[in-house]
Amino acid sequence: MRIGVYPGTFDPITLGHMDIIARAARLVDRLVVGVTTNASKSPMFSVEERMAMVERETATIDAAIKVVAFDSLLMDFAERQGASVIVRGLRAVADFEYEYQMAGMNQQINDRVETVFLMADVALQPIASKLVKEIAMYGGPIGRFVTASVADEVAARVERLGRRGE
Template identity: 55%
Template sequence: MIPLAEPNAVRPLDRHTGVYPGTFDPVTNGHIDIISRAARILDHLVVGVAANAGKGPIFPIEERMELVRAEMDAIAARTGTVIEVTSFGGLLVDFARDNGAGVIIRGLRAVSDFDYEFQMAGMNYRLDPTIETVFLTASETHQFISSRFVKEIAQLGGDISSFVPALTLERTLARVRSSA
């Protein structure tokens, strides 16, 4: 008979290092939700802020990293997961490999996200079959939030306070006002 593990014991290889990539322009409560949930299943999470100048970000990469970091201490304290925030460019599988990650975390908001994410997961697997993609579906209260919509609503004078953390709200409104 195989002895059962203690109920709270963590066996080696039960938890891994993962990366959660994104542009985070701006970081939303939906991103924070996915990070919180990923932190519950990983020992180490690297949040990768993509340079991605092609998307025309409103925040420089350093500020996007700062806004993500501002939310991580509470999540790390609550989950016991080590969370790092760093920038990256290039292939996602290279970023994952460089950080010792065997898992790529991707958030899904709606069925429309799935087709693109499914294709990306397949391509990443072909590039490096040792790295798995794990999809986390957004909580029902965050399924409709996207950075693109948040920016557009803010630029049109709408209330984005329920979509972003407090510091991000302050910085986004200041950025929108200064560009008007």
């Protein structure tokens, strides 16, 4: 059985993430979506909230998808999941430079796991969770970047946090 891992913070999960998940799920027998914490990204949602969001949003994808939290080296997580593939989404050249370096480091740590890059759909390439959060914090529309249910969750969180620009 070919198992792939698609890691990320998913804070929040975007249509770009969903595109990569759906396409990656067709390449493996089981896709593990690894939800991790990156404190430098100032998470809006807790790991548990992000996991619930990812589980809900991926439930309609007809594939074996498992959502798992992790807080370790990616290669250790991949090994624990029995993965032979790490899936990474690319939006732009800047993403490639960073991801290329990470893939090289990861290969040095565990050469039994390959990294596969998937280009984001052209219409979804500009979408980044960080920008979605920023737009939402200033009261802008995010419905073109996330599903309606995610937009509602983000709006509720922004309301609780207090919107900027007022």
